[in-house]
Amino acid sequence: MTTKFLFRILGLALFCAVAVGGGLGVATAQSVAVMVNGEPITNFDIEQRSKLDRLSRASRTRQQVLDELIDEKVKIREGKKYGVSPSDSDIESSFSTMSSRMRMSPDQMTKMLSAQGIRPETLKSKIKAEMVWASLVRGRFKDSLLVGEKDIQAQLGAKGGDEPATTESFEYQLRPVVLIVSRGSDSSALEARRKEAESLRSRVQSCADADRIFKALPNTAIRSTVVKTSADLPQALREILDKTPVGQMTAPEATKQGIEMVALCSRKPTTADTPKKREIRDKLFAEKFQAKSKEYLREVRNAAMIEVR
Structure with missing residues (x-):
């Protein structure tokens, strides 16, 4: 803050x-x-x-x-x-x-x-x-400063937050992959690696496949497993992951490092905060914090x- x-x-x-x-x-x-x-x-x-x-x-x-x-x-x-x-x-x-x-x-x-x-x-x-x-x-x-579940549910109810989109949360296990493209490379080098990524992506049906394929590939890095909940991720990425079958990979995207994809190892429901609940919790916490800060x-x-x- x-x-x-x-x-x-x-x-x-x-x-x-x-x-x-x-x-x-x-x-x-x-x-x-x-x-x-x-x-x-x-x-x-x-x-x-x-x-x-x-x-x-x-x-x-x-x-x-x-x-x-x-x-x-x-x-x-x-x-x-x-x-x-x-x-x-x-x-x-x-x-x-x-x-x-x-x-x-x-x-x-x-x-x-x-x-x-x-x-x-x-x-x-x-x-x-x-x-x-x-x-x-x-x-x-x-x-x-703790924000209780009752406070959050009261806010959700006041805002009509009972629809599934605001009450369902998932835990994702992810393996990010980068096909490295050197800085200063021309667009043809980037496009070549994008095509390579698309070809390899089609062969991946599990995170074990991703690990085996990309660890053996030159100028490529596969990261350790990352665990995120719905509330940790921006909406655009959540939508992509929710449409990606478990064990497969997201579409290649160009970044500063090169061409990046994410292997979705698992996606399971969780009781952790949904994005909407996280937003409300953070807002209520900030209000409590400011009030206590002024008083103190x-x-x-x-x-x-x-x-x-």
Whole structure:
């Protein structure tokens, strides 16, 4: 959830101007605006977070930005009380994930932020606070955040969710296969491997067949068995798998790696969430999480020593 939220903040960054004008003098920028439990928030911190806001064309007042920074200070402090402190590698990993979703490397992300006059630590400190807080809320209030089956059934009933398409769920055992095509190959090479895949696909009547055929084939990889439920898969893929006979393979598709297919080893009914139930469960959990998060934050902030300079 944290990564998704932060990515939304930065998602429009490439549409913003490369340069952000102006800047505070050193003395002014480093002057303390607020002390939170003995830790300073400087005017420079506020200016940095405001610049980060502008990447998403957000418009917040200085006080709103300051309130967010105060919240982050009390979140970090509360985390330390319970031994919740993400490592540097955890934060770097989250930063890297955000970068890749924006089709950048971490270095490119850092350069993009620097071009806007933003230190990468400004974003990383935000990441850290959200990671700490998510772990705290989930850990301390996990029982009250549970979503019961009654709640889900009530929502299904209210939305007319009794039709078979929303109440049936399957567990799939899958063996992904890739016929590798080197990057930079022309379309004829891709088409040749597609035809090869179609020919081999017709010979597969079980996952044992797939294992035997594709393990012996050069420049081909057959993955270990993957187990997924209906709720784990996008609708388009579920529809394909539901139409594929057990033991056979899905139609070849071109990907970055080459030509890919999936051998369907088994498909059996399961009591796991259907896609609709998973959607409702996630929605109800998010609502509970947000409510508990606001209540908890209000408590720790009221107990904090906040001194405005």
